[in-house]
Amino acid sequence: MAAAAALPPLNLYVREPDGLSLLVGPPFAPGPVATIDKVTCNSARFSDDGSKLAVITPDAVTVYACDTGKEVLKLLVAGVAAISFSPQGSYLQTFQKPQAQQKNLTIWNALTGAIVLQQFQKSISKTTWPTVQFSEDESIACRLVTNEVHFFDGHDFAKGIVDRLRLSGIDGVQLSSSPPSHIATYVPEIKGAPASVQIFERTQVSQAQPVARRSFFKSNTAQLTWNKGSTGVLVLATSDVDKTNQSYYGESRLHFLTSDGRHEGAVPLSKEGPIHDVQWSPTGKDFLVIYGFMPAKATLFSAVCKPLFEFGQGPYNTIRWSPQGRFICLAGFGNLPGDMAFWDRETLKSFGTTKAPMSVTSEWSPDGRHFMTATTAPRLQVDNGIKIFKYDGTLHYEKKYSKLYQAEWRPARIGLYPDTPPSPRARKLDAKAAPAKNVPANIGSSTPGTYRPPHSSQSASVKAQVTLSFSELCDGLATGGLSKSALKNKKKRENRKEKDQQESKAVDDSNVTSLEAQLGDASLDSNSADAGDLAKKLRALHKKLRQIEETRAKATETGVALTASQLEKQSQESSLREEVKHLEAQLTTSN
Numbered sequence: 193m194a195a196a197a198a199l200p201p202l203n204l205y206v207r208e209p210d211g212l213s214l215l216v217g218p219p220f221a222p223g224p225v226a227t228i229d230k231v232t233c234n235s236a237r238f239s240d241d242g243s244k245l246a247v248i249t250p251d252a253v254t255v256y257a258c259d260t261g262k263e264v265l266k267l268l269v270a271g272v273a274a275i276s277f278s279p280q281g282s283y284l285q286t287f288q289k290p291q292a293q294q295k296n297l298t299i300w301n302a303l304t305g306a307i308v309l310q311q312f313q314k315s316i317s318k319t320t321w322p323t324v325q326f327s328e329d330e331s332i333a334c335r336l337v338t339n340e341v342h343f344f345d346g347h348d349f350a351k352g353i354v355d356r357l358r359l360s361g362i363d364g365v366q367l368s369s370s371p372p373s374h375i376a377t378y379v380p381e382i383k384g385a386p387a388s389v390q391i392f393e394r395t396q397v398s399q400a401q402p403v404a405r406r407s408f409f410k411s412n413t414a415q416l417t418w419n420k421g422s423t424g425v426l427v428l429a430t431s432d433v434d435k436t437n438q439s440y441y442g443e444s445r446l447h448f449l450t451s452d453g454r455h456e457g458a459v460p461l462s463k464e465g466p467i468h469d470v471q472w473s474p475t476g477k478d479f480l481v482i483y484g485f486m487p488a489k490a491t492l493f494s495a496v497c498k499p500l501f502e503f504g505q506g507p508y509n510t511i512r513w514s515p516q517g518r519f520i521c522l523a524g525f526g527n528l529p530g531d532m533a534f535w536d537r538e539t540l541k542s543f544g545t546t547k548a549p550m551s552v553t554s555e556w557s558p559d560g561r562h563f564m565t566a567t568t569a570p571r572l573q574v575d576n577g578i579k580i581f582k583y584d585g586t587l588h589y590e591k592k593y594s595k596l597y598q599a600e601w602r603p604a605r606i607g608l609y610p611d612t613p614p615s616p617r618a619r620k621l622d623a624k625a626a627p628a629k630n631v632p633a634n635i636g637s638s639t640p641g642t643y644r645p646p647h648s649s650q651s652a653s654v655k656a657q658v659t660l661s662f663s664e665l666c667d668g669l670a671t672g673g674l675s676k677s678a679l680k681n682k683k684k685r686e687n688r689k690e691k692d693q694q695e696s697k698a699v700d701d702s703n704v705t706s707l708e709a710q711l712g713d714a715s716l717d718s719n720s721a722d723a724g725d726l727a728k729k730l731r732a733l734h735k736k737l738r739q740i741e742e743t744r745a746k747a748t749e750t751g752v753a754l755t756a757s758q759l760e761k762q763s764q765e766s767s768l769r770e771e772v773k774h775l776e777a778q779l780t781t782s783n
Contacts, residue, residue: 429447514583
């Protein structure tokens, strides 16, 4: 049998004041090797498959082949502010700062440099770029203009506009890309009329008959996100003003619609506060939301908006899925201290936590085994550099720069790097997972860090509806991050709990002892066997009652929901106490 072909090495580029370099690695041995070295530019952008790298200079856009580092195309166009490749890398889209009514939005053939479309665009933003959207197979392209969406044949722009959707007041649009079967539109709240999101079949847009629709208030902007498979769209609706005065940044709401029209509504979030981040899994089968006032809460939902798993609470505002959907990083960047928690999606277990303070950007490598954070200028002028962590949060590589403007992984085509489970030598799970309500006891209670092949754990982990308490997660971590007062309070709570348990046990034992003493010499007569059996049963009942009380007290203290079996035991408390009274009466009578 022929040996499997070796996977290509990872690449990343770093842009410093003296230019951009494309580095080979990790692993970096004996040190980083540059395929492209010190190319002076203002910005750079990879194609989605990583085969090309386009760089912007003041008077041109240059495209390089990443494998060879050779220049393959040069566009002599000045003043380019933004660039973007189409999904297959066939086209390059550029935006120049507008001058009068000059056509400043251009789509170029990435192979020949020929212009295939040129139009005027007043402005762009981070959320609206690229202005011309392509489907994944590039068969369809669309562009939002005033009160209309124009559609183009992605393989032949010479045909001009091939279809159009007319919708008064439309302010946002998102084409489902894989497959390009539907288009979602957004109309903001205007003159007392509610905002609305509508889904149209792509082939029937000219009829303007939506297959799904949702209306809501408190929204003047929205972010639309389709999943892979084009079965559902998430709508992050925001308003500039929070009328409750709870947030300076306004209000946010998360809505969900399916392209078949069967489901539409608000995503059921269990904590009040802003929505910090929401991301679909690369598989399109579920999505993750971080929401609520700090400490924020993180919840995993299915593709039909049903809660699957609670990641607990923490100082997080950023979600990063690995390209294969295997690993998750929950992080707190920006005005947060840089905490990061790494999770395995298949087993719903945490590898542990670490920190990357002052990080400006973060992303997974194409192979899904490394996670890079970067501190860059002009956001931060000091401590610039990159950190590369393994998928379990272990720091793998770190390099400081006097000044760093950009740092990005070179992408790879889908399927190049396989979905690989964690190594048995990966960092052990630090947290103690707790099964949640309506979940079998064996889910989430296995030995932390135990390696499981994908085929043995995937089915159970995806179908299980699990809730993990953040307080229990923190309980298993090292206490080095706790202050002295927090450690002192924790010790007090443990001592108080132990004391209460001892007192409870002492009372129960004394009750049983006194009842046994009441037997006196009865244990020597012909009924001694029956009296002994009654005392034994009584001890067993007191033990069960003590366990019920301890379970209830622990749930109250930690906030962990009781399992179905625990709830059933709690419901038996009154009948057990009646039985205790009955046995005590029998023992007294026999005495």
